[in-house]
Amino acid sequence: MDIKGFFRRALAKTKDVISGAFRSKVPEEILVELEDRLILADAGPSTAAAVIEEIRGRKPASPEDVQAALKEILRSRFLMNGLPQFSPVPPTVWFLLGTNGSGKTTTAAKLAARYKSEGKRAALVAADTFRAAAIEQLQIWAGRAGVPVFAMQEGAHPSAVIFDALSDKEIRGADLVIVDTAGRLHTKTSLIEELAKMSKSCDKCAPSSLAERLLVLDGTAGQNALAQAKAFHDALHLTGLIVTKLDASAKAGFLVSIGEQLPNVPVKWAGTGETLDALSPFDADAFVEGLIGG
Numbered sequence: 001m002d003i004k005g006f007f008r009r010a011l012a013k014t015k016d017v018i019s020g021a022f023r024s025k026v027p028e029e030i031l032v033e034l035e036d037r038l039i040l041a042d043a044g045p046s047t048a049a050a051v052i053e054e055i056r057g058r059k060p061a062s063p064e065d066v067q068a069a070l071k072e073i074l075r076s077r078f079l080m081n082g083l084p085q086f087s088p089v090p091p092t093v094w095f096l097l098g099t100n101g102s103g104k105t106t107t108a109a110k111l112a113a114r115y116k117s118e119g120k121r122a123a124l125v126a127a128d129t130f131r132a133a134a135i136e137q138l139q140i141w142a143g144r145a146g147v148p149v150f151a152m153q154e155g156a157h158p159s160a161v162i163f164d165a166l167s168d169k170e171i172r173g174a175d176l177v178i179v180d181t182a183g184r185l186h187t188k189t190s191l192i193e194e195l196a197k198m199s200k201s202c203d204k205c206a207p208s209s210l211a212e213r214l215l216v217l218d219g220t221a222g223q224n225a226l227a228q229a230k231a232f233h234d235a236l237h238l239t240g241l242i243v244t245k246l247d248a249s250a251k252a253g254f255l256v257s258i259g260e261q262l263p264n265v266p267v268k269w270a271g272t273g274e275t276l277d278a279l280s281p282f283d284a285d286a287f288v289e290g291l292i293g294g
C-alpha cells in the first residue's frame with residue numbers, strides 16, 4: 001500500500017477546506033481564516049488555537065511562511081516513537097482494546113496476516129467471549145489470514161482464555177500473539193479489573209510477554225474518538241493507537257490533536273479499508289502532506 005497516495009486521496013476534501021484559508025495574501029487574514037478551517041477539519045478548537053498562536057509567534061511575512069510553519073508545527077505534534085514493541089523473548093503479546101465496532105477483530109487479523117507475510121509466526125486469541133458470533137468472526141478471519149487461532153466457549157473468562165492460550169503449544173510457539181477483546185465502554189470500571197486479570201495471566205504463563213496495549217479507534221468518530229482515547233488511556237495506560245476506517249473518514253483532522261491530548265501515545269497503525277491487507281504503519285509525514293499539500 002502506498003500510504004502517501006492513500007492519504008492524498010483520503011484527505012483531499014479536508015485539504016481543500018484547509019487550503020481555502022490561503023485565498024488571502026495577508027498572513028494575519030490567513031491565520032484568522034485558518035483557525036476556523038482547522039476546527040472545520042475536526043482538529044478541535046484548543047488545538048486549532050494553539051497551532052495558530054504558534055504560527056503567529058513566528059511572525060510569518062508571506063502566505064508561504066504561514067504554509068511552511070503550519071506544516072512544521074503539525075508534523076511536530078506526532079511522536080517519532082511509533083514503532084511496534086516486542087518482548088525480549090517470544091512470544092510477544094499484544095492486546096487490542098476499544099469500543100464496540102471500532103475495528104478490533106478486523107485489525108487483529110490484519111496484523112497477524114502482515115507479520116505472517118514477513119515470515120513471523122503469528123497467532124490470534126479470541127478473548128471476546130461475550131458473543132459466540134464474535135469468536136466465530138475471529139475464526140473466519142484467522143482462516144483468511146492463514147494463522148492459528150485459540151478460542152474457548154462463549155462466556156469463558158478472558159483471562160482464562162489467555163492463560164490457556166499461552167499454555168497451548170502452538171500459540172506458545174508463535175512469535176506474535178494478538179489478543180482480540182470485547183468492545184466496551186471506557187466508563188466501565190470492570191474493564192480495568194478485567195484487563196488487570198488478563199495481564200496477570202500473561203505474566204504467569206509468559207513473563208514480560210505483554211508488549212502492547214493498543215487502542216483501536218474508529219477514525220470516522222473524529223473528536224469523539226479522541227475523548228474515548230483519553231478515558232481509555234487514563235484507565236489502562238495505552239502503549240499506542242490504531243486508527244481505523246481512514247478510507248471512510250471525513251474527520252481525520254482530529255489526529256492532529258492527539259499529540260496534545262494524548263502525549264506519549266503514538267499512532268502506530270492506520271486502517272485503510274476492509275480487506276486483510278488494508279493496514280499500514282502510520283506515516284506522519286504522509287499524513288501531514290495529505291492534509292496540507294507537499
Ligand SMILES: Nc1nc2c(ncn2[C@@H]2O[C@H](COP(=O)(O)OP(=O)(O)OP(=O)(O)O)[C@@H](O)[C@H]2O)c(=O)[nH]1
Nearest residue numbers: 100101102103104105106183244245271272273274
Ligand atoms: N472502511 C473500513 N472499514 C473497516 C476498517 N476496519 C474495520 N472496518 C469495518 O468496521 C466494522 C467493524 O469491525 P470489527 O473488526 O468487527 O470491529 P470490532 O471492534 O471487533 O467490533 P466488536 O467486536 O463488535 O466490538 C466491520 O464492518 C469492518 O469491516 C477500515 O480500516 N476501513
Ligand SMILES: [Mg+2]
Nearest residue numbers: 104105128134
Ligand atoms: Mg470484535
